[in-house]
Amino acid sequence: MPSSPATKPPRQARSRQTLARLLDALESLLADxxxxxxxxxxxxxxxxxxxxxxxxxFPTKDALLPALYDRWDQxxxxxxxxxxxxxxxxxxxxxxxxxxxxxxxxxxxxRRRWFIRAVALHARQHPQMITREQRSKRRQLHRQWAxxxxxxxxxxxxxxxxxxxxxxxxxxxxTCREKVVFSESPHASSFRLSDRKLTAELxxxxxAYLGVTPRQ
Amino acid sequence: MPSSPATKPPRQARSRQTLARLLDALESLLADxxxxxxxxxxxxxxxxxxxxxxxxxFPTKDALLPALYDRWDQxxxxxxxxxxxxxxxxxxxxxxxxxxxxxxxxxxxxRRRWFIRAVALHARQHPQMITREQRSKRRQLHRQWAxxxxxxxxxxxxxxxxxxxxxxxxxxxxTCREKVVFSESPHASSFRLSDRKLTAELxxxxxAYLGVTPRQ
DNA sequence: TGTACATCAGTGAACGCGCGTTCACTGATGTAC
DNA sequence: TGTACATCAGTGAACGCGCGTTCACTGATGTAC
Numbered sequence: 166m167p168s169s170p171a172t173k174p175p176r177q178a179r180s181r182q183t184l185a186r187l188l189d190a191l192e193s194l195l196a197d198x199x200x201x202x203x204x205x206x207x208x209x210x211x212x213x214x215x216x217x218x219x220x221x222x223f224p225t226k227d228a229l230l231p232a233l234y235d236r237w238d239q240x241x242x243x244x245x246x247x248x249x250x251x252x253x254x255x256x257x258x259x260x261x262x263x264x265x266x267x268x269x270x271x272x273x274x275x276r277r278r279w280f281i282r283a284v285a286l287h288a289r290q291h292p293q294m295i296t297r298e299q300r301s302k303r304r305q306l307h308r309q310w311a312x313x314x315x316x317x318x319x320x321x322x323x324x325x326x327x328x329x330x331x332x333x334x335x336x337x338x339x340t341c342r343e344k345v346v347f348s349e350s351p352h353a354s355s356f357r358l359s360d361r362k363l364t365a366e367l368x369x370x371x372x373a374y375l376g377v378t379p380r381q
Numbered sequence: 382m383p384s385s386p387a388t389k390p391p392r393q394a395r396s397r398q399t400l401a402r403l404l405d406a407l408e409s410l411l412a413d414x415x416x417x418x419x420x421x422x423x424x425x426x427x428x429x430x431x432x433x434x435x436x437x438x439f440p441t442k443d444a445l446l447p448a449l450y451d452r453w454d455q456x457x458x459x460x461x462x463x464x465x466x467x468x469x470x471x472x473x474x475x476x477x478x479x480x481x482x483x484x485x486x487x488x489x490x491x492r493r494r495w496f497i498r499a500v501a502l503h504a505r506q507h508p509q510m511i512t513r514e515q516r517s518k519r520r521q522l523h524r525q526w527a528x529x530x531x532x533x534x535x536x537x538x539x540x541x542x543x544x545x546x547x548x549x550x551x552x553x554x555x556t557c558r559e560k561v562v563f564s565e566s567p568h569a570s571s572f573r574l575s576d577r578k579l580t581a582e583l584x585x586x587x588x589a590y591l592g593v594t595p596r597q
Numbered sequence: 598t599g600t601a602c603a604t605c606a607g608t609g610a611a612c613g614c615g616c617g618t619t620c621a622c623t624g625a626t627g628t629a630c
Numbered sequence: 631t632g633t634a635c636a637t638c639a640g641t642g643a644a645c646g647c648g649c650g651t652t653c654a655c656t657g658a659t660g661t662a663c
Binding site for chain 2: 199202282295323328329331332333335340343344350355356358370374376
């Protein structure tokens, strides 16, 4: 249902595999180049799929990346957060909550960096990708995090806690993406920072900005 | 001298104007589209310059954006910081210093957002652009800022002040760019935030992360 | 001041390559009776 | 269980458009004597 508007869903197992091969091929090729730089023919060769077969499923090349995005989002939704998880999260301290979320964020960005880079670059010029992103599971998780953090409102020292939490999340997400996804090309050579350290520092920044002082 | 390697500098006033027209044309077209999306012919039509004239100056299309970058960087170097300015900056409080720098940053990003967006997108896939950026005046200003901040080392509460300052700058620059340059498309609709407010909050985040407590 | 020549600057029709896409076709799978 | 037909799925040669670039040329400016 959240798949591309003009994309016909496969009816047979055979074509479902072809689709999977296409998306896999694209994902692997994205490691080296932008979506724009990769030609259809190249994707098709990698996936061992013929041109006609592709255009039977997708209206244009541009429909392919959104489809990959959807698959990823579905995957995220698959590991649905249970009621139990939510209860558990609610019982955590603000520090614990932050540590867990930021830890996951860094880990995920690291694992899927190529894919995230491609989507981020593509979204900058394709509005439909942006709206897709806004309805994504990822965004939903951010909202969940925000409300969980706001349950510790008494420890937040900022004139407008709601706004502050939103900006704090924006801040760590932007920084994390810039660092992990974009600033680690061989040419960038900005300061080195292990993921462990990055996580710790982002946590520190998050809590400090919200004006949270350690409990003694 | 810092102009593109294979780019021939103009010898006559006439061609210097042509060059300027080309760069102006590109800069204005970047407001709506990516560099990749803009064709040479379009730039030439806008600048009222012929194809041959362009290729007499530039080896390829890709040499044009770096040239625009250089012009901008030269402009920055033009308004050189005098000894007096430095003295003055040194006499400011940490809060004053931060306010000034972040204020300028937000203002500049706002003014030149299209151009910055183009460069950021292009740099992601063209290494030569990255090295250019690293030797830029902008980077140099960041380093200057870092060392000025470190003169207030006694007010910084972080196990590794040097590293912390570097990351703090990275943090505010990344966030500012993400917000001003990328997150304000009509489709993005993330939370609204005036430049004034953004500046204030980034300042708060910067100082809080460094563990600076207000002087009483 | 004038003439000859070299260099700089500019012109735009034409080229050719690469890419996304089309199309006429064959083969595989599912369904009805 | 077998046959007929509809639909789904896959094939790859060929097309054509748009783009960056070339090239043979004309005109303007600077320099030497």
